[in-house]
Amino acid sequence: MRARSRTNITTSPESRQPCVDNPLRVSCGVLSASDVGKTVELDGWVHRRRDHGGLIFIDVRDRSGITQVTFDPSKGETFALAETLRGEDVVSVRGTVRRRPAGTENVKLATGEVEVPADGLEILNRSETPPFVIAAEEEPAEEVRLRYRYLDLRRPRMQRNLTVRHKIVKAIRDYFDEHGFLEIETPNLIKSTPEGARDYLVPSRVHRGSFYALPQSPQILKQILMIGGLGRYMQIARCFRDEDPRADRQPEFTQVDVEMTFVRQDDVLEVMEGSMRYVWRSALGLEIPSSLPRLTYAEAMRRYGSDKPDLRFELELLDVADLFRGGAFGLFADLAESDANRVIALRWPGGSSLSRRDFDAVTELAKTFGAKGLAYISLAPDGIKGSIARFVDEPLAAALRERTGAQDGDAILFVGDAARGASEVAGRLRLEIGERLGLRKPDAFAFCWVLGFPLFERDEESGEITFSHHPFTAPAPGQEALFDSDPLAITAQHYDLVLNGYELGSGSIRNHQAEFQRKVFKRLGLTDEQIDDRFGFFMEALTYGAPPHGGMALGIDRIVMLACGETSIRDVIAFPKNQMARDVMMDAPSGVPDQALKDLGLQILSIPPKPAE
RNA sequence: GGCGUUGUAGCUCAGUUGGUUAGAGCGCCGCCCUGUCACGGCGGAGGUCGUGGGUUCGAGCCCCAUCAACGUCGCCA
Numbered sequence: 001m002r003a004r005s006r007t008n009i010t011t012s013p014e015s016r017q018p019c020v021d022n023p024l025r026v027s028c029g030v031l032s033a034s035d036v037g038k039t040v041e042l043d044g045w046v047h048r049r050r051d052h053g054g055l056i057f058i059d060v061r062d063r064s065g066i067t068q069v070t071f072d073p074s075k076g077e078t079f080a081l082a083e084t085l086r087g088e089d090v091v092s093v094r095g096t097v098r099r100r101p102a103g104t105e106n107v108k109l110a111t112g113e114v115e116v117p118a119d120g121l122e123i124l125n126r127s128e129t130p131p132f133v134i135a136a137e138e139e140p141a142e143e144v145r146l147r148y149r150y151l152d153l154r155r156p157r158m159q160r161n162l163t164v165r166h167k168i169v170k171a172i173r174d175y176f177d178e179h180g181f182l183e184i185e186t187p188n189l190i191k192s193t194p195e196g197a198r199d200y201l202v203p204s205r206v207h208r209g210s211f212y213a214l215p216q217s218p219q220i221l222k223q224i225l226m227i228g229g230l231g232r233y234m235q236i237a238r239c240f241r242d243e244d245p246r247a248d249r250q251p252e253f254t255q256v257d258v259e260m261t262f263v264r265q266d267d268v269l270e271v272m273e274g275s276m277r278y279v280w281r282s283a284l285g286l287e288i289p290s291s292l293p294r295l296t297y298a299e300a301m302r303r304y305g306s307d308k309p310d311l312r313f314e315l316e317l318l319d320v321a322d323l324f325r326g327g328a329f330g331l332f333a334d335l336a337e338s339d340a341n342r343v344i345a346l347r348w349p350g351g352s353s354l355s356r357r358d359f360d361a362v363t364e365l366a367k368t369f370g371a372k373g374l375a376y377i378s379l380a381p382d383g384i385k386g387s388i389a390r391f392v393d394e395p396l397a398a399a400l401r402e403r404t405g406a407q408d409g410d411a412i413l414f415v416g417d418a419a420r421g422a423s424e425v426a427g428r429l430r431l432e433i434g435e436r437l438g439l440r441k442p443d444a445f446a447f448c449w450v451l452g453f454p455l456f457e458r459d460e461e462s463g464e465i466t467f468s469h470h471p472f473t474a475p476a477p478g479q480e481a482l483f484d485s486d487p488l489a490i491t492a493q494h495y496d497l498v499l500n501g502y503e504l505g506s507g508s509i510r511n512h513q514a515e516f517q518r519k520v521f522k523r524l525g526l527t528d529e530q531i532d533d534r535f536g537f538f539m540e541a542l543t544y545g546a547p548p549h550g551g552m553a554l555g556i557d558r559i560v561m562l563a564c565g566e567t568s569i570r571d572v573i574a575f576p577k578n579q580m581a582r583d584v585m586m587d588a589p590s591g592v593p594d595q596a597l598k599d600l601g602l603q604i605l606s607i608p609p610k611p612a613e
Numbered sequence: 614g615g616c617g618u619u620g621u622a623g624c625u626c627a628g629u630u631g632g633u634u635a636g637a638g639c640g641c642c643g644c645c646c647u648g649u650c651a652c653g654g655c656g657g658a659g660g661u662c663g664u665g666g667g668u669u670c671g672a673g674c675c676c677c678a679u680c681a682a683c684g685u686c687g688c689c690a
Contacts, residue, residue, distance in 0.1 A: 052653085053646035068650070087640085104648055112650085131623055133640060137651080138625045143682050196690025216690070243689040368616075368685085470690040568683095579683065 024094065029065020033113045035097045042067055042116060043124070045154065046089045048135050056082045059135075060093060063159050068106070068115040069093050078121045088127035088134065088151075094120040142570070146584045149575060161572045165560045167283035169236060172256050172556075175278040176234040179271065181258070184233050186221040188214055188240075193534050196470065197241035200251070208601035214240035217553060219470065220538050222259040223510055226549040227541045233259045236556065242581075247568045248502060248558055250577045255505065259551030265493050265509055269449060272497060272507070272552050276447060276559075284563055288445060296452035301420075305344075305427020307453075310501030311446035313439035317426045320345040320414070323399045329391035332375075335416045343416040344426040347404045348433050351411025352378040352385075359386070359411075365432065366415070371425040375414040379406055388414070431501065440500070442565035447499050452476075455492035456523070464525060469494045471520055473508040474550075480516075487523060497554060499562055507552025514542035 024041040031040070047061035056071040056079070071082035085091065095116040106112030132140040134154045139145075145152040152158055173183065192199050192213035199213040215221070217239045225233045237257040245251060256275075260268065273292050280286045293311065300309050303316045321343040324332035335341040348354075354362075363374040377386035377400075384392055392400070406412050413433075415426040434440050455475050457468045465487060467473065475483075476491040483490070493509035511517040518539065521531045531539060557569035570576035578584055597603065 048650075048652095050649050050652050051646085052649065055647040055649080057649055057652080059650070066650095070648085073647080101648065104650090106650055109650080129623075129641060131640095133624070135651080136624075136639070138639075140624060141620095141682070144624075193690090197688080219690085241689060244687085246689085247684070249689070370686090467690065472690090580681090 027064035028060050028062040028067045029110055031067055031097055031111045031114050031116070033099060036099050036114060037097065039094070039096045040116060042069065042091075042093045042095075044091065045127075045134075046085050046087055046091060049085055049087070051083070056085075058082065058085060058091075058093075060091060061134075061154075065110055067111045068100075068109070069095065070115055070117045071121070072117060075119065078118055081121050081123065082118065085123070086127065086129070088130050088154075089123060090125040090127070092122040092124055093118045143578070143584065146570075146576070146578060149585045153574065158571070161560070161564045161566065162574060164283065164564050165556075165572055168279050168560055168563060169556065171279045171283040172234075172236070172275060174282070175275045176232075176256075176258070179232070179274075181232040181234040182230060183235055184225060184230065185235060186215070186218040186225075186237065188238065190215050190221070191537075193220065197243050200240045200242050203600040203602055205599050216241050217255065218257055219472065220535075222257060222551060223472065223546075223549065224538065224541050226259055226261045227544065227546045229261075229547075231261050233257075233551075237553075245577060245579050245581055247570075248561070250557075250569060250573070251581050252577070253569070254556040255553040256556055257551070257553045258507070259549060261547040261549045263509075263548070263550050265451075265495065265550065268507060268509070268550050268552055269495060272554070273447070273449075276497070276554075279559070280445070280563075286445070288447060293448040295448055295450050297450055297454070298452065300450050301423045301427075305423040305425070305430060306501070307450055308496065308498045308501055308503045309427075309448065309450075310431060310434065310440060311448050311498075312441060312444045312500055313434045313437075315347060315349075315430050315433060315439075317423065317430065318345045318347075318404055319343065320400065320403055321416075323396060323403065327391065327396065328393070329375075329388055332414070332416050340419055341417065342419045342422040343414060344422055345400065345404050346413040346415070346426055346429055346433065347406045348411040348413060349437065350409055351376075351413075351433075352380045352409050354378070354411060362413070362429070362432070366425055366429060369425045369428045370421060371415060372417065374429075375416070376411055377414075378411045379408050381408055386411070442562075445499060445562070447497065450496040450498055451494075453492050453494045453496070454488060455479075455490040455494070456487050458488065465523065467520075467524060468492065469506060469508055471524060472510045472517070474511050483519065483523065493550070495552070497552070499559075502558050502562060503555075504558055505552060505554035507550065509548070509550035512542065512546045512548050514539050514546075517542055 022041065024039060025043060026040045028042055028044045042060045044060040044062040047059040047066055049059075050057040054073055058069045058071065059066045060069050071079050073079050093116060095118045097114050097116055100106075100113060100115050130151050131148055132144060132151065134151060140152075153162075176183070189202060189212040192201065192211060197216050199216065202212040202214065204210045204212060215237075218235065218237050222233055222235070235257045237255050238252055239255055240252050242251060243249075258272065260271070277288050277290075280288045295303075295309065297307055300307055302319075303309070305317050319342060321332070321336040321341065324343055325336040327333050332343050335343055359376055359378075362376075366374040375386075375388045377384050377389050377392055379401075384397055400406065400412060404412055413426075413429055415422050415429065417425065431440070454468055455473060456465050458464070459466045469492060474493045476493055479490045494506065495508065496506040497504045511520060518528075518531060521535070522528075526534075557572060560572040561567070561569045564572055566572060575583065575585065582588065
């Protein structure tokens with residue numbers, strides 16, 4: 001079982017209103033003692049049956065819940081029919097609501113005070129024996145769940161998650177509507193603009209040899225909406241990126257996409273964090289702080305070893321290079337000689353109870369994070385132990401205790417390396433410690449902003465300068481002068497919203513002057529010809545009085561995942577792709593008839609041999 | 614593409630150091646049962662242990678390869 005959010009979201013009754021032509025029909029989760037005496041019709045699935053031979057209980061289920069129906073042998077034909085019922089059969093039951101006999105109420109059930117003795121039963125459809133039991137506590141393998149998604153979706157957990165998703169999306173729409181935003185749709189068949197992620201391409205039949213691309217995001221289109229004078233735009237937008245899926249991302253995903261004219265960075269932050277505050281309050285019934293913490297990118301890396309820090313717990317990365325300078329431990333003493341390195345200490349509360357084997361395992365883990373090794377000391381009651389204990393004399397031990405706040409019973413991990421690598425390794429170890437100590441609670445929500453990213457970074461493979469966000473991001477005011485002298489030192493007007501260690505999304509103030517935008521493209525190594533070929537329409541638009549503008553996009557799937565206490569976005573998407581980007585229910589992607597390829601002017605060069613299974 | 618974990622009945626899993634006929638719970642089928650709600654009782658069916666190869670007198674277990682799912686790195690403007 002996954003951990004649950006503390007939000008008490010329940011799936012809403014489908015409707016309390018009877019059908020127009022069937023005034024008796026009620027949902028399965030709504031009946032209570034006040035309905036006693038009413039004649040009703042319950043339509044739903046057979047959730048469970050308890051056949052006592054002379055008396056049959058059937059739990060009838062729909063999205064709203066469960067009502068117990070009883071079948072008595074005195075109703076001959078109805079009873080005989082009830083004996084044939086099996087799980088997931090679809091039934092329509094008529095009867096008059098009655099109070100359950102004293103002592104047989106079920107407090108675990110919302111409708112547990114009452115039951116419906118069946119006067120009539122209609123079997124609307126039979127079900128094959130399902131491959132897994134919807135009512136079971138055990139969760140089938142995800143592969144099975146996705147193959148039979150229509151059955152998986154009947155499980156209360158998925159119904160709850162999709163309900164939360166609906167409420168969150170509705171809250172987002174309400175919020176932006178109240179703040180003067182227009183929801184505007186943008187096309188899904190657009191022009192491929194290289195750079196960034198791999199595009200999904202759609203071949204054109206009418207224009208053989210040409211392709212549309214599915215949008216990686218509506219970025220350029222929303223900027224053009226701003227140039228079009230729409231002022232405030234939002235969209236629940238589907239985005240497509242042909243990259244390998246993970247637990248928190250898949251090839252198609254949904255963003256709340258926002259853009260505004262005549263705004264500065266703080267205006268965007270205020271609107272966006274307001275939207276999250278509104279969502280948490282109205283969809284989840286929870287309050288989040290009135291102003292969210294803000295960290296610079298440099299600070300986030302220094303203190304948490306990540307540009308998306310999990311602030312549900314402290315355990316910060318602490319610099320201790322100075323304490324090792326000139327000391328007995330040569331490796332750290334050497335590292336301490338340069339500011340380009342870091343020696344980071346991580347306190348592990350209670351860590352001295354770990355065995356040598358445990359520390360070895362953590363060391364192995366650190367190596368998978370890219371560490372060359374891991375040093376540690378354990379502050380055991382009977383003295384300091386651990387891999388570098390023999391280099392830690394009393395004064396150093398005292399200084400380390402002072403710096404880290406470590407006490408007897410704790411351990412301290414040390415990561416020493418070039419600053420960037422050391423920070424990242426220590427940051428991941430921090431998450432591991434937090435995880436093991438149970439500090440990453442699924443029902444805690446710690447938002448923060450990360451600001452002050454560099455505008456450019458150096459691509460490690462090619463050595464070329466590339467953008468760190470996207471090429472439309474504006475530099476911080478007054479930093480244009482660094483463009484030629486020291487581009488990597490330029491700070492961007494770019495911001496990330498982070499929740500519990502996940503990047504919910506990012507945004508920026510955009511370049512709104514064509515001349516400057518061209519300068520950025522050129523700095524990224526594009527020629528005038530390339531700029532005009534790929535972005536000509538956009539460059540032209542910028543020349544016709546483009547207003548200053550900026551915005552942001554947040555990942556709905558991740559927001560809902562965290563709100564639901566889930567660890568995979570696939571559990572909050574009705575029909576997700578698996579890790580190989582396949583839809584295993586539909587069996588997509590799949591081949592197409594030769595004629596379809598012919599129409600498109602396409603020819604398949606080779607198909608990899610089909611795996612023998 | 615790399616690394617890790619997993620793969621045994623429809624589902625969830627156990628299976629000792631390599632040793633006779635591979636087990637459990639749920640589900641399924643049959644019979645019994647009038648107050649259950651994970652109903653209960655009795656009986657039964659259901660497995661080429663992912664696939665291929667190897668080591669061995671003997672492989673669910675060891676080795677190699679491969680496929681798949683999940684996680685992760687690369688990748689994700």
